[in-house]
Amino acid sequence: MSGNAAASMMALPAARRSIDWGRIARTIAAAGVAGIFILPILWWGLASFKPTQEILSVPPKLFGFEPTFNWYRVVLGNDDPTKFNLESTGSVGRGSGGSTFYSIPYLRDSAIIGIGSTALVLLLSAPAAYAMSRFALRWRKDLAFWILSQRMMPPVVAAFPLFFVYRKLGWVDTYHGLILVHAAMNVPLAVLLLMSFFNEIPRDLDDAAMVDGATRFGAFRNSLTLVKGGIVATAVLAFIFSWNEFLLSLVLTTGGVRTVPVASSTFTTAFQTEWGYLAALGITSMVPIFVFILIVQQHLVRGLTLGAVK
8 A cells, every 4th residue: 555655656746746835935925924913912012011121121122021910900900000119100091099090991981882882883784784785776876985985084074073062962071972973983884894795695585585474674684694794794893993993082082981092192191101001001902802803703704705705
């Protein structure tokens, strides 16, 4: 048997036995691109465990420093920075108790606004996307372009008019105010994404369901189960956009409600930048996104590849 196998290997064309240099080059290129994105995260993660003098050391150190958890004790545990001899301006943030850098309230505010706006985005965009996919609407292409153009508008154009409207309504520093504006920002993109997913579902399925006695809403509900992956992918994008949104959250809040990006901006003062606290809060704020994506990764991959092949 071994002799036959050896003979078969000898019979293979030389091209089959040669090294696939193209595949090796693609692998190296992909690893290089991944490293470009991963290296800043790795560096930020290391900075969150470094003392101040090590964070600012030149040349920078990847190894050979004594790790510390003091930044996390202050940011997540509400400990007093003076207990760890951490130098700080001490004049930023909305924190409570022993430290103005206590960041659990900021993470809570971002989570409430992100989850609420994502739910509202799906509630509004799914029926709209289904209608644009299934009904022969007049000027449908023009309507789709108009929806997309809303996403192209720079947020700064609407920031200050929204502030005056919100102040008149008493919605400044409120959860529902930020949920509404984040949802309005993400609905156009969600409609176009979900419409592409609904377009992949044959209309014959809706017709068959209604022949069997289902209503149009029943057919819509059946279609939702078929585009579950697309809904998850849209939800992930809407949540990430809401979690990272800065300008509108900055303009529409004055300290009563504060998201993580806005809180991070206050860690830089006229006197110094709180690199240790910034690194600890930055790494902590990544955890909810990673956990969310890990939970839905199976449906996320399916949603991102839906429609790639016919």
